[in-house]
Amino acid sequence: MHLMKTLLAATALVAVMGGSVYAKQLVFCSEASPAHFDPGPTTGGNDFDASSRAIYDRLVEFEHGGTAVIPGLAESWEVSADGLEYTFKLRPGVKFHTTSYFTPTRDLTADDVIFSLERQWKEDNAWNKYLEGISWDYFQGMDMPKFLKSVEKGADDLTVVITLNEPNAPMIANLGMDFASIVSKEYADQLLAKNDPAALADFSNKPVGTGAFVFVDYQTDAVIRYQAFADYWRGKVAIDDLIFAITTDPAVRAQKLKAGECDIMSYPAPADVAGLQDDANLQVLEQEGLNIGYMSYNTTVAPMDNANVRKALSMAINKTAIVDAVYEGAGQVAKNLIPPTMWSYDDKIVDTTYDPEGAKKLLADAGVSGLTLDLWAMPVSRPYNPNAQRVAELIQADWAAVGVTANIVTYEWTEYRERGKKPDRPGAFQIGWTGDNGDPDNFFATLFSCSAIGVSNYSSWCNDDFEKVIQDAKKVSDQAERTALYTKAQEIFKAEEPAMTIAHSKVFMPMNKRVVGYTMDPLGIHRFDNVDVTE
Amino acid sequence: MLRFILQKLALIVPTIIGITIASFAFIRLLPGDPILAMASQYGVTPERYEILKHQYGYDLPIWQQYFNYVGGILQGNFGISLATKRPVIEEFMTLFPATVELALFAILIAVALGIPAGIFAAIKRGSWFDQITMGVALTGYSMPIFWWGLLLIIFFSGYLGWTPVSGRIAVSFFFPRVTGFMLIDSLIAGKPAGFVSALRHLILPAVVLATIPLAVIARQTRSAMLEVLGEDYVRTARAKGLEPSRVVAVHAFRNALIPVVTTIGLQVGLLMGGAILTETIFSWPGIGKWMIDSISKRDYVSVQSGLLLIALIVMAVNLIVDILYAVINPRIRVQ
Numbered sequence: 001m002h003l004m005k006t007l008l009a010a011t012a013l014v015a016v017m018g019g020s021v022y023a024k025q026l027v028f029c030s031e032a033s034p035a036h037f038d039p040g041p042t043t044g045g046n047d048f049d050a051s052s053r054a055i056y057d058r059l060v061e062f063e064h065g066g067t068a069v070i071p072g073l074a075e076s077w078e079v080s081a082d083g084l085e086y087t088f089k090l091r092p093g094v095k096f097h098t099t100s101y102f103t104p105t106r107d108l109t110a111d112d113v114i115f116s117l118e119r120q121w122k123e124d125n126a127w128n129k130y131l132e133g134i135s136w137d138y139f140q141g142m143d144m145p146k147f148l149k150s151v152e153k154g155a156d157d158l159t160v161v162i163t164l165n166e167p168n169a170p171m172i173a174n175l176g177m178d179f180a181s182i183v184s185k186e187y188a189d190q191l192l193a194k195n196d197p198a199a200l201a202d203f204s205n206k207p208v209g210t211g212a213f214v215f216v217d218y219q220t221d222a223v224i225r226y227q228a229f230a231d232y233w234r235g236k237v238a239i240d241d242l243i244f245a246i247t248t249d250p251a252v253r254a255q256k257l258k259a260g261e262c263d264i265m266s267y268p269a270p271a272d273v274a275g276l277q278d279d280a281n282l283q284v285l286e287q288e289g290l291n292i293g294y295m296s297y298n299t300t301v302a303p304m305d306n307a308n309v310r311k312a313l314s315m316a317i318n319k320t321a322i323v324d325a326v327y328e329g330a331g332q333v334a335k336n337l338i339p340p341t342m343w344s345y346d347d348k349i350v351d352t353t354y355d356p357e358g359a360k361k362l363l364a365d366a367g368v369s370g371l372t373l374d375l376w377a378m379p380v381s382r383p384y385n386p387n388a389q390r391v392a393e394l395i396q397a398d399w400a401a402v403g404v405t406a407n408i409v410t411y412e413w414t415e416y417r418e419r420g421k422k423p424d425r426p427g428a429f430q431i432g433w434t435g436d437n438g439d440p441d442n443f444f445a446t447l448f449s450c451s452a453i454g455v456s457n458y459s460s461w462c463n464d465d466f467e468k469v470i471q472d473a474k475k476v477s478d479q480a481e482r483t484a485l486y487t488k489a490q491e492i493f494k495a496e497e498p499a500m501t502i503a504h505s506k507v508f509m510p511m512n513k514r515v516v517g518y519t520m521d522p523l524g525i526h527r528f529d530n531v532d533v534t535e
Numbered sequence: 536m537l538r539f540i541l542q543k544l545a546l547i548v549p550t551i552i553g554i555t556i557a558s559f560a561f562i563r564l565l566p567g568d569p570i571l572a573m574a575s576q577y578g579v580t581p582e583r584y585e586i587l588k589h590q591y592g593y594d595l596p597i598w599q600q601y602f603n604y605v606g607g608i609l610q611g612n613f614g615i616s617l618a619t620k621r622p623v624i625e626e627f628m629t630l631f632p633a634t635v636e637l638a639l640f641a642i643l644i645a646v647a648l649g650i651p652a653g654i655f656a657a658i659k660r661g662s663w664f665d666q667i668t669m670g671v672a673l674t675g676y677s678m679p680i681f682w683w684g685l686l687l688i689i690f691f692s693g694y695l696g697w698t699p700v701s702g703r704i705a706v707s708f709f710f711p712r713v714t715g716f717m718l719i720d721s722l723i724a725g726k727p728a729g730f731v732s733a734l735r736h737l738i739l740p741a742v743v744l745a746t747i748p749l750a751v752i753a754r755q756t757r758s759a760m761l762e763v764l765g766e767d768y769v770r771t772a773r774a775k776g777l778e779p780s781r782v783v784a785v786h787a788f789r790n791a792l793i794p795v796v797t798t799i800g801l802q803v804g805l806l807m808g809g810a811i812l813t814e815t816i817f818s819w820p821g822i823g824k825w826m827i828d829s830i831s832k833r834d835y836v837s838v839q840s841g842l843l844l845i846a847l848i849v850m851a852v853n854l855i856v857d858i859l860y861a862v863i864n865p866r867i868r869v870q
Contacts, residue, residue: 027706033828035619043575131620133591141577204620220629221820221828223706243706247818248828251685255693256700412566414833417578433576446577455578 023240024533026515028526029253029262030244033221037207039181040120041134045524048178049266050244053527054226055097056181056209057233059088059113059160060172064530065519067290067342067438069172073108073182073210074160079477083167084149088113090158095231096184097214101206104186108210110153110160115185117151117162120144126192130200138179147171167475169482173437178525184208212237212529222246238517238532257282257510263533264511264518266526270328270386276510283515288341289507290435290522292334292443293385295395295428296420296458296499303368304428310497312362313428314352316402317395323503326390330508334501336490337443341522343479344440344486349494359402374427375399375406376420380413383505383524384432391430391502423453423460428500431458434524440486444470448498461498539861543854550850551843555608558842559601562835569593569617569833591617604839613844614836618829623840627822632715633703634814634821638806640737641744646799649749653756653795657764658783668753675750680809684743684816691739698739701818705732740817744809748802755798759791766790793864800856804849 032046039052052058061072071077074088094108119127120139128134139145149163164171174180187208191199207215210233213226224244228237245262247253250269257265258279268276268284277284297304297313304310323331335351338344363371377392378385385391389410396406409427411419420429435442446452449470450462466489473485509520514534521527570579570587579587588594592603607614613623652672656665692700699705703717710724718737721729763769764787772782810823818824822845829837 025707036621043573132615133617133620135573135587135590137573137575137577137579140579140583141575201621217709219712219820220626221824222703222818225709245702245706245818246820247701248824249816249818252688252701252816252818255688259692259696259700261700261702261706414567414571418568418571421578436576455580456576 024238025241025243026239026264026528026531026533027243027245027262028528029247029256029265030224030526031246031250031253031266032248033246034218034224036204037215037218038183038204039178040116040139040183041131041136042178043137049526050224051207052178052181053211053525054213054242055207055211055215056183057094057211058176058178058180058182059090060176062176062438062521062523064527065287065521067173067435067522069176069438072176073113077172079172083169083475083477084164086162086164086171087154088160088162090160091233092158094210094233095229096187096210097208097229099206099208099214101202102184102187102190102208104184104208106186108182109157111157112182112185113160114151114153115188116180116182117144117148119183119188120179121148121151127188127200127203131204136179138177142174142177142179144174167477169474169477170437170439170441173439173442177437182210184210213242234529237529239528242528254510257512260512263515264509266509267383268508268510270330273330273508273510281513282510283513284508284510285518285520286330286506286508287520287522288332288339289383289505289524290339290341290438291384291432291524292337292339292504293331293382293430293432293502294334294337294499295430295502296461297428297497298423298425299459299461299498300423301426303366303371304373306366307496308362308366309368310500311352312359312366312368312402313399313404314497314500315355315362316359316404317398317500318354319351319500319502320354322391322394325394326385326387327503327505328386330386330506331503332506334504335494337447337493337499337501338440338486338490339435339504339522342435342438342440342443344483346487346490349490352494352497352500356398356402363402363404370403370405372405372407374409376416376427376429377408377410378413378430379410379416382432383434383507385430385502386505388430395428420458421454421456425458425460429458430502436523438523440482440489441470441474444486444489445474448493459498461496463492463496463498466492466496536861540858543857547850547854551847554843554846555605555839556601558839558846559604561842562830562833562838563597565830565833567833569835572833573617608840608843613840616829616837617834618832618837623837624844626825626837627841627844629715630820630822630825633717633819634807634810634823636716636718637737637740637744637813637819637821638803638810640741641806641809642748642799642802644741644745645748645752645802648745649752650756650795653753654760654783654788656753656757657760660761665757669757672750672753675746676754678746680743680746680812681816683746684740684813687739687743688816699732699736701736701816703733703736703819704729705736708732740813740819743816744806744813747809748799748805751802751805752795752798756791756795759794760787763787763791793860796863797856797860800853800860803852803856807845807849 034047034050035042037051039048058072059074060069063070073091073094075091077086077088079086096104119125120136147164147168149165152161154161191202212229212232214229216225216227218224226242228240230236247256250267253265254268254272254276256262276282297310299305319333323333335349375392378388392408399406433447446456448457448461450467453460469485469489473482476482516532518531616623616626652668656668659665688700691698708729710726713720713723717733718730721733769787772786811827814821814823815827826841
């Protein structure tokens with residue numbers, strides 16, 4: 001025992017001696033390894049935390065803790081009256097990172113912006129296929145090829161003009177998304193000049209950006225290291241070293257946080273939250289997530305093609321009970337498709353009330369009796385729906401009380417979505433969405449526009465009035481006008497009930513009390529540029 | 536001897552072919568689709584899906600995909616990971632030392648504790664020591680690794696604070712990678728404190744990974760010893776008046792060792808399996824965790840080539856054990 005104590009004391013001593021005492025260090029226990037560090041082709045939140053939100057900047061940014069768009073690398077911009085031409089004025093004197101593998105000779109110019117978009121867009125761009133099997137999923141997913149007409153240099157090196165084929169108000173918010181991160185053309189040209197396909201891959205694993213942190217090292221599946229960028233255009237951030245300690249198991253992340261091996265962690269398991277809140281050394285921030293868990297009725301299959309039947313099915317369900325039982329205090333009942341934190345949220349909407357007797361009557365009036373339908377349950381836990389199986393069981397019981405028989409159906413996750421989006425899929429389908437850019441269009445059009453049928457409109461719902469309103473809202477850039485249109489959209493949605501909105505969930509972020517200034521992000525990203533640590 | 540080795544090698548060829556088929560088929564038999572698994576939450580349109588399918592070669596007939604895979608391997612090309620776009624062999628070589636370090640440490644623990652425990656249990660057959668040791672071994676053998684790992688973390692790292700929770704080394708240590716073995720690299724970098732940190736990080740995962748092999752080795756040693764202790768030559772040695780410790784160490788143990796060596800060799804395959812769970816719990820950046828991640832991403836290329844590489848290594852180790860066995864025991868060669 002004595003030997004053990006001596007050994008431990010010696011270990012502790014050398015550990016302290018070996019650690020860096022002077023630099024301000026923040027260790028983030030992250031949930032997964034990034035695929036690589038090019039934010040263009042990657043799709044995961046963990047990829048973006050490690051690349052775009054640490055290393056890169058964009059023309060515009062989302063404000064800390066909100067979804068309002070603020071100037072980024074562009075200090076100002078103008079939109080032409082017809083909504084087709086966006087002119088961005090770039091900030092002068094923005095430096096790219098100097099690293100062991102790249103030394104920039106010039107500041108940010110329009111060329112970098114043009115390159116950042118064209119490499120994803122133009123198939124003849126030398127970087128369009130720089131990695132084997134690369135695909136620019138977000139650029140495609142946001143329909144950029146459809147909207148973009150040209151990206152060109154304006155009057156000078158610091159002016160960029162983006163011309164669209166048709167007006168698209170959400171474009172500004174799109175440009176704040178991770179895929180639209182601005183990369184260095186000079187660095188790309190240097191790699192290309194090596195004439196070696198293997199050297200091109202460096203662009204994805206030896207990143208160069210303009211962001212708050214400079215990439216230092218990635219030890220695969222274990223640790224990512226960054227250093228604060230001394231010449232950051234916003235000024236050097238408060239911490240010196242940022243470290244991602246990749247820890248996949250949430251229970252282990254919580255243990256690491258408690259043991260002081262990391263300062264802050266992502267995505268605690270719901271069961272661990274209370275224990276973390278009780279720890280005297282820790283604080284747990286929480287925020288409404290920018291998300292929605294819902295259940296899509298297939299509006300093209302009888303009897304769910306009748307809005308009254310859909311209403312009746314929703315009326316039969318005790319949503320409050322579901323949210324209490326499944327979200328364990330980390331959710332709120334959703335009456336609208338968009339969450340309350342998003343602009344244009346209509347609080348005047350009255351939610352469908354839980355009324356089994358009324359539901360029975362509505363069903364009888366519609367001539368529906370002995371209804372049997374499939375009830376789809378996601379096989380995975382998502383922030384917007386932690387346990388779809390349990391939700392399905394509760395709905396099944398509620399429906400049984402009004403004479404509706406539900407068969408619970410589930411498949412492997414990708415298979416589940418594939419089958420779910422088929423326009424002739426029968427039944428009610430649980431799914432959800434986490435906002436990408438804070439624009440209501442990102443919910444309404446992505447999930448319920450006519451063109452999304454077969455892609456992400458799981459209700460196969462194409463309503464002329466709704467479609468007109470959301471398409472009009474794309475074309476005007478005045479926010480008050482757009483709010484009026486989205487208010488109308490929410491009214492139509494509630495009246496037609498193409499889906500039952502279930503819940504918006506809360507997101508928790510546990511951290512050591514020595515971490516100050518961290519703001520939770522509604523978009524679910526983790527950024528550390530405004531964080532400090534006290535000694 | 537050469538003939539013996541050639542015979543063994545000849546047997547390996549059909550095994551490898553079998554493994555390529557099994558690993559190729561395994562990941563494709565799982566439900567799910569690599570293209571959809573990679574897509575963003577917007578999914579992909581049917582047209583784009585077809586383009587991507589063609590780009591990856593998944594529109595080819597299945598037999599042609601298989602021959603492309605095997606053809607690549609024959610040329611030393613294990614493919615490019617669908618998830619990270621890096622060569623699979625490069626990823627494998629980056630992560631493999633971590634697994635080896637862990638597995639070696641685990642087998643060391645298993646042997647160092649398992650063999651003495653087995654010997655004493657055999658000598659004191661029927662005693663309380665024997666009963667307890669074998670009881671514990673049976674428990675260890677049936678231990679669910681995931682639960683056991685978390686339990687140890689909560690107790691030793693969380694409650695007592697003796698060991699780090701997870702990872703390979705404290706994040707404050709940062710030195711260049713030379714061999715990929717933390718214990719060696721820390722010394723090369725001249726950081727003895729890093730060595731200590733790496734060693735402390737190794738303890739819990741190695742104990743967890745060692746649990747099952749330890750139980751197997753202890754039980755195997757015990758039964759081999761019991762068998763040998765009943766042999767005539769042991770009785771003769773005792774009758775000659777030799778010291779009991781000498782009888783056990785020289786006469787009995789050396790002969791009991793032969794089946795135990797085989798058992799240890801066979802544990803290598805089990806260690807690889809155990810490493811998958813152990814590495815996942817302890818965020819140990821080795822090939823076990825990598826395999827799990829690749830399977831969940833439906834990274835066909837990493838899974839089919841990774842499984843093959845792991846199988847090749849296990850076969851190589853078994854071959855070496857077979858040869859060693861033949862060296863120890865000449866009768867094997869004749870058979």
